[in-house]
Amino acid sequence: MTGTLLYNNLNIYLFVALFLLSAGILGMLYRRTLIGMLISLELIMNGAGLNYVAFNRFSKAGDAAGQVFTLFIMGISAAEAAIALGIIILIFRKYKHIEGEKLKEMKD
Amino acid sequence: MTFGEIVFILIMLLTLFSALATALTSSMIYALLSLIVTMFGISGLYIFLNAPFIAMMQILIYVGAISVLIVFAVMIAGPHYLHMKAPKGWTGLSKILTALIVPVFTFFVFVNFIMGTCRTDKKLSVITTKDIGRAFFDTYMLPFELISLLIVVSIIGAIMLALFSKGEK
Incomplete structure (x- = not known):
């Protein structure tokens, strides 16, 4: 690792992406409301995008595929946020709360 | 450093x-x-x-x-x-x-x-951005169009969910 600059190293980007994934999973389990879970899901998506760009930069240099797929991830994430917002509005209108633990009608 | x-x-x-x-x-x-x-x-x-x-x-x-x-x-x-509050059951x-x-x-x-x-x-x-644009419209043409279709469908779906479905008021 000596001799090269710190930011020209694949491992450190992988570590950041792994930390984002871990924080997202922790947030998904720690939060009780649906909005908190949605925010944590965005963290996980960002970790995936960072992984794509880092692998593209260091293992397939000169090809734009990783960046293209990161843009796809952003589009999918935007669509998912819109649908989740619609579902949250619907749940709030019907049950007057958005707590994930209390939504267990389909569990029984 | x-x-x-x-x-x-x-x-x-x-x-x-x-x-x-x-x-x-x-x-x-x-x-x-x-x-x-x-x-x-x-x-x-x-x-x-x-x-x-x-x-x-x-x-x-x-x-x-x-x-x-x-x-x-x-x-x-x-x-x-x-x-x-502090989450219960944590x-x-x-x-x-x-x-x-x-x-x-x-x-x-x-x-x-x-x-x-x-x-x-x-x-x-x-x-460069030019390379990304070429990759979008050469290699990944079909996924690109499908992503735009997905976003349109999700926006219409969100509007339908939020506006036209009547919950228990």
């Missing part, structure tokens, strides 16, 4: 701490603002990865669009959920184990199998 490395370490620490704050703060607005700070940090990392177009798109899409959507969700749910052993199992496993794999390879780049490869 060069100046670029110091800036990189600062951006990385900003990203890590704000990601942790996103998961763990008690206030929903603070979590959202930490998410925005995380997005800015990740866009800085994209600039260090020689991907300025992705960095710009990160700021435009995540900070500009998705955060506004989540602000709408917070606003609709009302001030009751802004300050949360102390249960099963939840802590579930939260730990994926990060610990992934970190184990990371340290054992990937850490040793230490891939660095030999030459600076530049991918």
Whole structure:
């Protein structure tokens, strides 16, 4: 690792992406409301995008595929946020709360 | 240590701490603002990865669009959920184990199998926006069109869900 600059190293980007994934999973389990879970899901998506760009930069240099797929991830994430917002509005209108633990009608 | 490395370490620490704050703060607005700070940090990392177009798109899409959507969700749910109590049941052993199992496993794999390879780049490869546009319209034409179709369908679906379905008022 000596001799090269710190930011020209694949491992450190992988570590950041792994930390984002871990924080997202922790947030998904720690939060009780649906909005908190949605925010944590965005963290996980960002970790995936960072992984794509880092692998593209260091293992397939000169090809734009990783960046293209990161843009796809952003589009999918935007669509998912819109649908989740619609579902949250619907749940709030019907049950007057958005707590994930209390939504267990389909569990029984 | 060069100046670029110091800036990189600062951006990385900003990203890590704000990601942790996103998961763990008690206030929903603070979590959202930490998410925005995380997005800015990740866009800085994209600039260090020689991907300025992705960095710009990160700021435009995540900070500009998705955060506004989540602000709408917070606003609709009302001030009751802004300050949360301490989550109940968090102390249960099963939840802590579930939260730990994926990060610990992934970190184990990371340290054992990937850490040793230490891939660095030999030459600076530049991918311009022109290359990304060519890749979009040559190789990935069908997925590109399908993504636009997906976004249209999701927007129409969200509007249909929110407007035209009558819940129990």
